[in-house]
Amino acid sequence: MKNTKIVDHLVSLAHLDIDAIHAYVQAIERVDVLSIKDQLSEFRADHQRHVNNISDCIRKLGGEPPEFARDFKGFLIEGMTALRSVTGTEGALKAMKMNEQLTNKTYEKALAWDLPHDVRQIVMQNRDDESRHLAYITEALEGRIWEEGDQVA
DSSP, X not given: OXXXXXXXXXXXXXXXXXXXXXXXXXXXXXXXXXXXXXXXXXXXXXXXXXXXXXXXXXXXXXXXXXXXXOOHHHHHHHHHHHHHHTTOHHHHHHHHHHHHHHHHHXXXXXXXXXXXXXXXXXXXXXXXXXXXXXXXXXXHHHHTGGGTSOBOO
């Protein structure tokens, strides 16, 4: 795969993580359980790290990373997250589960790309973070952990 095609793929992956950051901001604002809010904040930081490390790869391959702004898809994701999160913690977690399913699927597809070894390692590490995010959110929903959590004042 030529560098330009790899760069294009990585730019789309970085955009997805940028969109995820904006969605997490929406969800975190509506969560009223401190432990869940803290966990989602950590996941948001993971997505920021993903944007940074993918942007470094893009630069290394001679490309220009995307600006830290939502694209059209990002506006849709953020809007859906805000809408679903109106119902509070449970709605926010359901919205983020949907978002993380998309992110997980996209990272899985990215591993099929013909990437340089060092870039593949970064994509794999980011994918592992995404799997961890989805596992936590799924477990939180199934266990209804917000019913036992410390409410934020």
